[in-house]
Amino acid sequence: MLNFEYQNPTKILFGKGQIAKISNEIPSDARLMILYGCGSVIANGTMDIVKKALAGRKITEFGGIEPNPDYDTLMQAVAIAKKEKITYMLAVGGGSVIDAAKFISAATFWELGDPWEILKNQGKGIRMVIPFGCILTLPATGSEMNHHAVISRKTRQIALPTASGSQGNAGAVSIHSSIESEKLAFSSEKVFPQFAVLDPVVTFSLPKSQIANGIADAFGHVMEQYLTYPVNANLQDRFAESILKTLIEDGIKSYHEPEDYDSRANLMWCATMALNGLIGAGVPQDWSTHAIAHELTALFGLAHAQTLAIVLPAALLVRRAEKKEKLLQYADRIWNIHDADPEKAIEQAISKTTELFESLGLATRLSRYGITAAQLPEVSAKLLKHGMTGIGERGSVTLEVCEEILHTAL
Ligand code: NZQ
Numbered sequence: 001m002l003n004f005e006y007q008n009p010t011k012i013l014f015g016k017g018q019i020a021k022i023s024n025e026i027p028s029d030a031r032l033m034i035l036y037g038c039g040s041v042i043a044n045g046t047m048d049i050v051k052k053a054l055a056g057r058k059i060t061e062f063g064g065i066e067p068n069p070d071y072d073t074l075m076q077a078v079a080i081a082k083k084e085k086i087t088y089m090l091a092v093g094g095g096s097v098i099d100a101a102k103f104i105s106a107a108t109f110w111e112l113g114d115p116w117e118i119l120k121n122q123g124k125g126i127r128m129v130i131p132f133g134c135i136l137t138l139p140a141t142g143s144e145m146n147h148h149a150v151i152s153r154k155t156r157q158i159a160l161p162t163a164s165g166s167q168g169n170a171g172a173v174s175i176h177s178s179i180e181s182e183k184l185a186f187s188s189e190k191v192f193p194q195f196a197v198l199d200p201v202v203t204f205s206l207p208k209s210q211i212a213n214g215i216a217d218a219f220g221h222v223m224e225q226y227l228t229y230p231v232n233a234n235l236q237d238r239f240a241e242s243i244l245k246t247l248i249e250d251g252i253k254s255y256h257e258p259e260d261y262d263s264r265a266n267l268m269w270c271a272t273m274a275l276n277g278l279i280g281a282g283v284p285q286d287w288s289t290h291a292i293a294h295e296l297t298a299l300f301g302l303a304h305a306q307t308l309a310i311v312l313p314a315a316l317l318v319r320r321a322e323k324k325e326k327l328l329q330y331a332d333r334i335w336n337i338h339d340a341d342p343e344k345a346i347e348q349a350i351s352k353t354t355e356l357f358e359s360l361g362l363a364t365r366l367s368r369y370g371i372t373a374a375q376l377p378e379v380s381a382k383l384l385k386h387g388m389t390g391i392g393e394r395g396s397v398t399l400e401v402c403e404e405i406l407h408t409a410l
């Protein structure tokens with residue numbers, strides 16, 4: 001097992017009715033701002049429960065945080081947080097709203113120039129933050145109990161004026177503009193939520209497609225930390241395997257029976273445990289699937305889990321030699337595959353992974369979203385721009401390997 005340090009300060013309030021207790025977690029003199037998304041928490045009644053629990057407090061509200069939260073939207077919240085001298089925030093929503101809280105929390109006190117630098121520096125330089133708690137409404141990202149956030153930014157790129165001379169209209173200029181999207185992550189110990197309420201009942205209003213996304217995202221998080229190479233971290237391996245198996249059993253049950261409390265509760269806890277640092281302590285971590293997936297979201301607008309369902313099986317196929325030992329363990333312990341030929345066992349395990357995503361309505365091919373080989377150089381250019389040229393648990397996922405993965409996923 002590798003050396004590790006592990007600390008997770010987020011307090012969890014798990015189960016039915018726990019939102020009623022949030023007032024105990026928020027300082028009584030807090031200047032409080034509630035953050036939420038595009039209306040689901042109002043439509044499903046969660047916001048009413050929250051407001052009842054906080055009756056008598058003065059609250060500033062900021063809604064309209066979109067999926068894949070956008071920098072410009074969040075900077076509006078930062079301006080309000082500064083103006084209202086906000087001292088505590090409550091994020092009510094999925095990973096996008098909780099990630100937004102992390103960014104707003106850090107950007108409000110950012111003193112090193114453009115707050116986009118927080119993303120460019122991957123969180124380095126964050127000193128002061130607004131403390132916050134959250135109420136999770138979508139089991140998927142683990143953001144409710146971790147210190148990571150992913151933020152998107154659309155910027156208009158304007159090419160310099162160029163003379164278009166030779167056809168007799170010398171002196172005329174053409175100005176080209178295009179919208180460029182970025183999706184970058186940052187991490188900082190300062191942005192762990194102070195508390196997170198996980199009430200499975202508030203997730204009953206999720207459409208099936210979001211449950212599928214949640215299962216695929218949590219599955220992807222476990223695989224990034226589990227499916228690398230063995231370091232005799234037996235407990236972490238078995239933690240990871242228990243999450244994968246529970247996702248396959250309870251996740252799928254919850255997908256088909258949306259109001260079954262126990263399966264939803266198990267799915268919710270799996271998603272949190274998949275990315276709260278525990279299973280990643282003392283083991284090598286990959287994260288190249290996520291790196292490629294984020295570029296696909298930025299370029300083509302696919303949801304986070306849709307991109308994972310495409311990239312993960314292709315990445316396992318391309319990298320099966322370097323991941324051989326863990327792939328065989330995965331085949332045996334997760335899918336009960338014991339083919340005498342190891343190559344066949346690995347192929348069957350990867351096919352099972354693909355079938356799992358497809359059974360949840362998640363396409364596993366780029367072409368199913370109309371993305372063609374001609375568009376793949378754009379993905380490579382983005383990966384290069386973001387320095388993703390030697391990623392994965394061994395740094396062996398070069399641009400060429402990324403390209404091979406993308407071509408395999410076509
Ligand atoms: O915006 P509203 O109206 O609230 O609707 C949301 C949104 O349309 C809806 N929703 C949420 N809870 C609901 C609900 N609809 C009905 N009933 C409910 N109870 O679901 C839609 C998707 O929400 P979103 O928050 O975007 O989804 P998710 O939780 O999957 O978060 C995705 C974001 O998290 C990032 C992703 O890249 C993406 O930007 N990630 C964050 C990570 C982290 N912080 O550690 C790790 C992940 O790998 C991921 O990258």
Ligand code: ZN
Nearest residue numbers: 217220221304
């Ligand atoms: Zn993810």
